[in-house]
Amino acid sequence: MSALAKDFALVSRYIRSLHGRSQPILVQANDGLLYVVKSTNNLQGPNLLFNESVGTELYRSCGLPTPEWKPLLITRGFIYQYSSCLVEVPAEFEIPEVSLCFGSRFLGTEHTRLLEILPGTFFHRVRNRIDFWAAWLLDICADHADHRQTIFTEGPGERLQAHFIDHGHLFGGPNGDLQTDPLKSKYLDDRAYPDIDTEHIERVVKRLQRLDVDRIWQLVRALPMEWPSESALRGFQRTLNRLADRSFLQRTADTILDPDTRRPSSAQNRWGPVAIGTASVVGLPHLSSIHNQRITVGLGLDGSQSGC
Numbered sequence: 001m002s003a004l005a006k007d008f009a010l011v012s013r014y015i016r017s018l019h020g021r022s023q024p025i026l027v028q029a030n031d032g033l034l035y036v037v038k039s040t041n042n043l044q045g046p047n048l049l050f051n052e053s054v055g056t057e058l059y060r061s062c063g064l065p066t067p068e069w070k071p072l073l074i075t076r077g078f079i080y081q082y083s084s085c086l087v088e089v090p091a092e093f094e095i096p097e098v099s100l101c102f103g104s105r106f107l108g109t110e111h112t113r114l115l116e117i118l119p120g121t122f123f124h125r126v127r128n129r130i131d132f133w134a135a136w137l138l139d140i141c142a143d144h145a146d147h148r149q150t151i152f153t154e155g156p157g158e159r160l161q162a163h164f165i166d167h168g169h170l171f172g173g174p175n176g177d178l179q180t181d182p183l184k185s186k187y188l189d190d191r192a193y194p195d196i197d198t199e200h201i202e203r204v205v206k207r208l209q210r211l212d213v214d215r216i217w218q219l220v221r222a223l224p225m226e227w228p229s230e231s232a233l234r235g236f237q238r239t240l241n242r243l244a245d246r247s248f249l250q251r252t253a254d255t256i257l258d259p260d261t262r263r264p265s266s267a268q269n270r271w272g273p274v275a276i277g278t279a280s281v282v283g284l285p286h287l288s289s290i291h292n293q294r295i296t297v298g299l300g301l302d303g304s305q306s307g308c
Contacts, residue, residue, distance in 0.1 A: 008071040008100065011037070014082035022048060022168060026106060029072055035103035037072055038168070040226060045174025047232040049102045050223065054236055055142070055167025056104070057219050061211050062138055064131055066164045071224070072103035100224050107163060113154040120191050126152065126160045129194045133256075134204045135164050136186045136193075140252055141208075141242040143235055144185035145169045145178035150192075162192075171235025182256065201257060205249045213240055 009029035018024045022042045028034055042048050052069070059066040108114045115122075123129065135148055146169035152160045172178050187193075196204075220228065220236065242248050 008073055009033075009035075009103070011035075011072050011074045011078055011101075011103075014078075020166075022174075027072070027103075029070075029103065031070075034106035034108075035070065035072060036067075036106055037074070037101050037103050039074065039101045040099055042174075044168060045176075047171065047176050047229055047235075048168045048174040050227040050229065050232040050236075051168045051170045051174065052102045052104070052166075053223060053227070054216070054220060054232075055170040057216055058142065058170075058211070058239070059135070059138070059164055059167070061216060062134065062208050063210075064135055064138070064164055065128065065161065066167075067105040067107055069105065070103050071100045074099045074101050100226075104165065107151065107153055115152040115154065115160070118152060118160070118189070118192075120189075122160065123189075123191045125158055126162055126192070128162055129192060130196065130200065130204070131162060131164075132187055132192045132194075133196055133201065133253075134207060136182075136256060137204060137249065137253055138208060138243075139170070139185040140180075140182045140256070141249070142170045142239040143172045143178075143180040145173040145180045146184065148185060148187045150187055171232055171239065176229065176231025176235055182252075186256075196257065201253045205246070205253055208243055208249060209246065211240075211243055213244075216240075 009031045011027045012030045013028040015026040015028060015034065018026055018036060022038045022044050024036050024038050026034060027037050038048060038052060040049060053071075056066050056069045060068075118126075132148075132150075139148055146166075148164065149166035150162050150164055152162055154160055168174055169178070172180065220233075
């Protein structure tokens with residue numbers, strides 16, 4: 001089994017199942033940290049782990065807060081010991097002997113309060129509200145086919161920090177075939193978006209264009225060979241092409257700033273080609289050429305666990 005060069009950890013303890021269509025679970029790994037785990041045999045689609053991992057790196061490279069991730073090794077022994085964490089899959093799906101899964105760092109700690117939905121009066125406490133504009137612009141470029149998911153951590157002085165999570169619907173979704181709508185890819189509560197002027201939106205555009213493309217491609221080439229697909233790679237390359245196109249970014253930014261555009265009744269006519277886009281896919285490597293380095297994971301790891 002091939003694995004990526006990025007350090008991985010061994011899942012050591014099941015905590016609980018979490019809500020969500022991808023049926024994530026909360027676990028502890030042998031590095032002592034807690035992770036939200038999504039597996040290859042999820043019910044959403046084959047591109048999910050690629051989208052989550054590359055989407056996380058894309059967000060981080062653009063300076064947007066999102067939890068760190070790590071590949072996590074889940075063994076058959078772990079799955080048998082913690083039967084309650086099994087993903088509900090059709091009977092014909094075979095549980096893999098060794099499974100590398102996507103693990104997103106769980107941000108909650110003994111001293112950190114997590115909030116998923118904010119009352120309207122709380123948004124003035126969010127210190128990085130400008131990031132919602134950058135995230136929306138990035139999601140449009142990346143064909144995000146779902147509403148932007150966000151959690152908030154509460155720090156000293158009751159200040160809140162937004163963290164963008166759940167990137168599985170980037171690049172056209174878990175199967176790479178969803179039609180995208182820029183209105184759908186925004187955060188559901190408009191009150192998260194502060195008033196912004198031309199100078200600030202210009203900074204947002206420049207921020208997205210500082211993306212380290214070479215670094216992102218290095219990560220893609222190092223992913224487990226089971227994660228990338230042709231459709232995922234096409235969606236990813238289309239995203240890079242859009243981010244490199246300053247005129248596309250500026251047009252899109254101008255459009256999302258228009259209050260009339262953000263009304264669903266007028267969105268279809270006003271978005272025009274920005275909604276899905278047809279940026280040419282330049283320099284897309286064939287799937288077989290992606291993996292120039294493979295590291296073997298020992299199959300002897302038994303995933304010994306402690307109690308629930």
